[in-house]
Amino acid sequence: MRLRERLEQWLFRFGRDERLPVVLTQRRVFILPTRAGLLYGIVLCVMQVGAINYNLSLGHALVFLLAGLGFVAMVHTFRNLLGLRVMPGKADPVFAGEDAFFVIHVENTLRQPRRALELAIANNSEVSLDIPPDEHASVAIPFATTRRGRLDPGRITLASRYPLGLFRAWSYPHPPLSCLVFPKPLETPLPLPSPGLKPAGSRGLSGQEDFSGLRERQPNDSPRHIAWKAVAHDIEHRPLLVKQFDGGAAEELWLDWKMTPSASDTETRLSLLAGWIVAAEREHRRYGLNIPGRIVAPDAGPAHRNTCLEALALHGN
Amino acid sequence: MATSRLRSFVQRRRARPQKDAPPVLLEHAAVPWLLCAALATTLPHVGHLSWWLSLFCGAVILARAWLWWKNGRLPSRWLLFLLVILGTAGIVLNYRTLFGRDAGVALLVLFMALKPMEMKARRDGLVLIMLGFFLLLTHYFHSQSIPTGMWLLASATLLTATLIRMHGGDQPIRHIFRYAAVLIAQSVPFMLIFFLLFPRVQGPLWGIPQDAHAGLTGLSDNMSPGSLNDLIQSGAIAFRAQFASPIPDRARLYWRGPVLDSYDGQTWRTNPLSRSRSTNKAATVETTGNTVADYTITLEPHNQRWLLALDLPITLPKDSGLWPTFETLVREPVRYRTRYTFRSSLDYAANREESQQMLQQALQLPGRLNPRTRGLASDWRRTLTTPEQISIAALRFFREEEFFYTLQPPLLGQNAIDDFLFDTRRGFCEHYASAYVVLMRAAGIPARVVTGYQGGEVNPVDGYLTVRQSDAHAWAEIWIQGRGWIRVDPTAAVAPSRIERGIGAALPAGDPLPALIRIDGEWLSGLQQLRYRWEAVNNAWNQWILGYNPERQREVLSRLGMDNPDWRAMISTMAVLAAIALSLVTCLALVRRTKLPQEQQAWLRFCGRLERFGIRRLPWEGPFDLTSRVAHERPELEQLVREAAEHYADLRYGIGQSKQLQALKNCVKQLASRRRKQV
Numbered sequence: 001m002r003l004r005e006r007l008e009q010w011l012f013r014f015g016r017d018e019r020l021p022v023v024l025t026q027r028r029v030f031i032l033p034t035r036a037g038l039l040y041g042i043v044l045c046v047m048q049v050g051a052i053n054y055n056l057s058l059g060h061a062l063v064f065l066l067a068g069l070g071f072v073a074m075v076h077t078f079r080n081l082l083g084l085r086v087m088p089g090k091a092d093p094v095f096a097g098e099d100a101f102f103v104i105h106v107e108n109t110l111r112q113p114r115r116a117l118e119l120a121i122a123n124n125s126e127v128s129l130d131i132p133p134d135e136h137a138s139v140a141i142p143f144a145t146t147r148r149g150r151l152d153p154g155r156i157t158l159a160s161r162y163p164l165g166l167f168r169a170w171s172y173p174h175p176p177l178s179c180l181v182f183p184k185p186l187e188t189p190l191p192l193p194s195p196g197l198k199p200a201g202s203r204g205l206s207g208q209e210d211f212s213g214l215r216e217r218q219p220n221d222s223p224r225h226i227a228w229k230a231v232a233h234d235i236e237h238r239p240l241l242v243k244q245f246d247g248g249a250a251e252e253l254w255l256d257w258k259m260t261p262s263a264s265d266t267e268t269r270l271s272l273l274a275g276w277i278v279a280a281e282r283e284h285r286r287y288g289l290n291i292p293g294r295i296v297a298p299d300a301g302p303a304h305r306n307t308c309l310e311a312l313a314l315h316g317n
Numbered sequence: 318m319a320t321s322r323l324r325s326f327v328q329r330r331r332a333r334p335q336k337d338a339p340p341v342l343l344e345h346a347a348v349p350w351l352l353c354a355a356l357a358t359t360l361p362h363v364g365h366l367s368w369w370l371s372l373f374c375g376a377v378i379l380a381r382a383w384l385w386w387k388n389g390r391l392p393s394r395w396l397l398f399l400l401v402i403l404g405t406a407g408i409v410l411n412y413r414t415l416f417g418r419d420a421g422v423a424l425l426v427l428f429m430a431l432k433p434m435e436m437k438a439r440r441d442g443l444v445l446i447m448l449g450f451f452l453l454l455t456h457y458f459h460s461q462s463i464p465t466g467m468w469l470l471a472s473a474t475l476l477t478a479t480l481i482r483m484h485g486g487d488q489p490i491r492h493i494f495r496y497a498a499v500l501i502a503q504s505v506p507f508m509l510i511f512f513l514l515f516p517r518v519q520g521p522l523w524g525i526p527q528d529a530h531a532g533l534t535g536l537s538d539n540m541s542p543g544s545l546n547d548l549i550q551s552g553a554i555a556f557r558a559q560f561a562s563p564i565p566d567r568a569r570l571y572w573r574g575p576v577l578d579s580y581d582g583q584t585w586r587t588n589p590l591s592r593s594r595s596t597n598k599a600a601t602v603e604t605t606g607n608t609v610a611d612y613t614i615t616l617e618p619h620n621q622r623w624l625l626a627l628d629l630p631i632t633l634p635k636d637s638g639l640w641p642t643f644e645t646l647v648r649e650p651v652r653y654r655t656r657y658t659f660r661s662s663l664d665y666a667a668n669r670e671e672s673q674q675m676l677q678q679a680l681q682l683p684g685r686l687n688p689r690t691r692g693l694a695s696d697w698r699r700t701l702t703t704p705e706q707i708s709i710a711a712l713r714f715f716r717e718e719e720f721f722y723t724l725q726p727p728l729l730g731q732n733a734i735d736d737f738l739f740d741t742r743r744g745f746c747e748h749y750a751s752a753y754v755v756l757m758r759a760a761g762i763p764a765r766v767v768t769g770y771q772g773g774e775v776n777p778v779d780g781y782l783t784v785r786q787s788d789a790h791a792w793a794e795i796w797i798q799g800r801g802w803i804r805v806d807p808t809a810a811v812a813p814s815r816i817e818r819g820i821g822a823a824l825p826a827g828d829p830l831p832a833l834i835r836i837d838g839e840w841l842s843g844l845q846q847l848r849y850r851w852e853a854v855n856n857a858w859n860q861w862i863l864g865y866n867p868e869r870q871r872e873v874l875s876r877l878g879m880d881n882p883d884w885r886a887m888i889s890t891m892a893v894l895a896a897i898a899l900s901l902v903t904c905l906a907l908v909r910r911t912k913l914p915q916e917q918q919a920w921l922r923f924c925g926r927l928e929r930f931g932i933r934r935l936p937w938e939g940p941f942d943l944t945s946r947v948a949h950e951r952p953e954l955e956q957l958v959r960e961a962a963e964h965y966a967d968l969r970y971g972i973g974q975s976k977q978l979q980a981l982k983n984c985v986k987q988l989a990s991r992r993r994k995q996v
Contacts, residue, residue, distance in 0.1 A: 036440075036443040036447075039443070039444075039447055040447060040450075043447045043450055043451055044450075046451070047450070047451060047454045050454055051454065051457075052518050054418075054457075054458065055519070055652075055653045055866070056454070056457040056458075056461065057461065057862055057863040057864070057865050057866075058457050058461040058465070058466055058469075058862065058863065059454050059457045060511075060512060060515070060517075060865075061466075061508060061512055061862070062453060062454055062457075062469060062473070063454070064507065064508040064511035064512050064515065065470075065473065065501070065504050065505070065507075065508040066450060066473070066504075067504075067507060067508075067511060068503075068504030068505065068506070068507025068508050068511070068898075069473075069477065069500060069501065069504040071504070071507055071895075071898075071899055071902070072500050072503045072504050072507075072902055073500065075899070075902050075903050075906050075907075076500065076906060079906045079907055082907065115485040115486065115488070116484055116485050116486060128486070130486065161484050162481075162484050162485050163480065163481045163484060163485060163496060163500065164477065164480040164481065164484065164500075165439075165443060165480055165483065165484045166480075
């Protein structure tokens with residue numbers, strides 16, 4: 001196995017491509033007959049024997065034409081990949097266990113269309129792509145994630161059997177790709193807000209008192225905060241308004257490392273925290289995150305959620 | 318860059334073929350392609366298959382098309398298995414075997430029709446196409462004519478297009494076929510190279526099934542009343558002759574085939590004893606004049622061991638022998654169109670001395686038959702002294718009595734010769750030859766029937782003499798002490814035009830004959846011209862394509878300048894030429910990059926040169942951005958780069974003039990020379 005790896009390394013020159021776009025030059029496109037190609041070869045041999053045996057001169061011609069077709073198909077399959085330019089795109093963060101989608105931009109500088117390009121990373125399912133002449137196309141290649149962290153999927157396999165399926169040409173472009181993988185969230189009930197667990201240094205706000213304004217009521221708002229006086233004045237049946245208070249401790253939720261069971265391992269604790277973040281975001285709560293080495297001040301919204309999850313994803317790195 | 322448009326994202330997703338992953342599925346829209354491919358490859362076989370098999374296969378393909386249309390479920394494995402068993406059983410019952418050539422083809426056709434019924438994965442489609450390629454080859458068992466070749470070229474293109482459709486997804490049909498045609502066209506040079514240089518081996522490699530050569534027509538080794546009749550009705554070509562010497566008169570063109578010297582009252586047969594070399598005197602041909610003919614014959618396969626040669630051959634082709642009856646025989650039956658070269662002397666004396674056994678055989682008559690004929694012969698024998706006189710008396714009898722030449726003779730009875738000579742008096746060459754020989758034998762003169770072809774027709778387009786089955790003829794030979802075997806053609810006495818102008822002239826109008834053999838009719842002459850053309854093309858096809866065998870190959874290659882071409886030389890030349898063709902095809906395929914406008918080419922070249930100075934134009938950098946960066950990094954180049962950038966910008970974005978293109982090109986040169994100076 002070791003030998004095989006070294007052989008492959010030597011043959012395919014694996015390694016990250018620093019210069020972008022990655023151009024698939026002659027040296028980087030490989031080609032071998034497919035199983036169908038081998039069958040084709042065998043069929044041609046049998047046909048040739050038949051042609052000789054029955055002295056079929058036209059049979060010879062047919063076999064020779066088909067043999068020529070094999071050669072031509074090889075060139076055309078090779079051509080289908082040659083000169084493609086590959087640029088990495090971005091990949092949106094995902095939770096561990098989901099498929100990450102790496103966007104790849106492929107540029108065709110030839111006047112011929114490129115058809116049936118198959119892109120895949122490692123053993124993940126492949127996607128197919130056609131590019132008209134002189135155009136770009138973008139494609140998202142799936143990659144099944146298993147672990148949190150910054151994911152480097154490695155090289156892409158860009159292959160094609162077009163036009164005849166007798167040969168498969170492939171190349172291993174390896175542009176820098178990366179995707180952030182959040183810990184797999186564990187669905188558990190949100191912990192109760194406990195002011196005692198506020199991390200040192202964070203502002204102590206008693207948000208129950210400082211009235212800061214009115215806003216429309218949202219389903220999760222406590223009935224205690226409804227501005228009943230305003231409602232009473234209202235005769236046009238406008239939506240209910242709630243009183244808003246500045247960052248009260250009761251509203252603000254601190255998701256703390258210490259709240260997770262200390263008996264569990266790190267990954268489980270991170271997963272618990274991730275689950276809380278997802279739940280808190282779903283309930284439109286303001287929440288902060290406190291894990292060893294990283295404190296995220298309370299806030300809400302998708303950007304905040306991603307910041308928190310990223311902190312979890314990169315924990316320990 | 319001009320046109321770049323961001324295209325859609327994920328188009329098709331499917332599982333990657335892994336060890337236990339499901340195979341790639343066949344697209345629904347690709348199925349009609351495969352059905353067409355199945356049809357195209359099986360259709361030409363319909364004429365050669367049993368009607369039930371054709372119907373069965375047609376029905377199965379139709380049913381599959383219907384299922385496709387209705388998007389129905391494919392039949393279960395069991396049903397399919399049942400169909401295979403049924404079909405195979407039918408073939409076994411029909412052909413009595415599964416392994417003959419025809420049974421094998423029938424089986425392939427059956428599989429071809431049934432395969433679409435279980436097509437689910439792309440792999441199945443591929444198997445079908447491979448089967449199709451194989452089926453294409455089997456068409457050649459029946460015909461290797463030009464139209465067959467064309468049909469197969471079209472079918473091969475269709476199969477290729479199907480493969481493209483299967484692997485390339487949906488695209489306009491026109492594009493698919495254009496691409497398939499391009500691929501086929503690019504494979505043609507390979508075909509020519511391989512065809513010319515692939516070392517030919519004379520088949521067969523092993524014993525081929527008995528049914529391989531069924532249905533070949535030609536003379537046979539026996540002649541019973543009416544047997545030549547069928548042959549004469551056929552316009553098929555028996556052989557073509559190419560003369561190196563002037564073509565002799567038509568009346569001297571007697572192409573000798575089997576000699577029949579055994580008669581049972583109905584049928585003339587060859588006698589194996591007469592052919593035995595050990596008990597007979599060897600055939601010796603003495604040249605008595607100076608009319609010699611050198612010619613090469615391209616014989617259509619007739620599945621018999623004899624070759625046809627002008628009376629009488631003096632130089633034989635290799636691997637053939639002259640038998641005591643002056644027939645030319647080869648070891649194996651002629652199963653393929655073959656070429657061989659003869660030299661014949663048209664003035665000859667054949668076996669002035671003859672073995673007793675041969676003469677005895679040439680006097681044999683079935684006892685007690687044909688009493689009137691015997692009576693006539695013994696009258697002549699009593700009144701005439703020499704065999705020559707008796708022969709002349711017989712010919713005069715044919716000429717002066719009321720004999721008619723017709724291809725529709727009345728039936729003859731038990732005493733066939735008596736009936737013919739004294740009652741019906743209607744017949745053609747076989748009757749006259751047969752009656753004449755019986756007369757001679759009854760008169761004590763050794764005589765025998767010779768069958769073969771008489772005459773032929775010169776194709777003015779290529780100069781070949783074409784001899785057809787309709788030129789089949791039977792004549793007689795008598796042996797005279799001191800003179801040897803002498804050819805006598807009693808038909809000539811009755812219908813001289815048969816010998817001088819061919820059978821079309823000899824027959825009365827109204828006798829059925831293939832239109833093309835007839836020579837009367839003005840409207841036919843235009844047709845005749847067309848036919849000459851077509852046959853010349855066909856002949857060239859036969860000579861150069863179908864008749865390209867080991868000898869022909871050696872001949873062609875040495876004419877092309879390869880001396881002593883053995884298989885090693887052929888293989889290596891073939892490899893070299895194929896490599897050249899491959900690189901040409903590669904160039905053709907790869908070099909067709911986008912042709913950029915000239916100014917852009919020059920600018921890109923300029924930027925390329927600039928890279929050697931350590932400045933790499935970034936993909937988004939315009940000409941002036943680049944100039945300002947150069948001014949910063951390599952001030953000494955600034956002026957040149959600015960100049961080039963201005964020209965380029967004018968040409969590309971402004972109103973550039975052709976002068977400027979030249980100037981831009983000059984900049985490229987200057988940059989190059991600077992680099993050289995630097996180094």
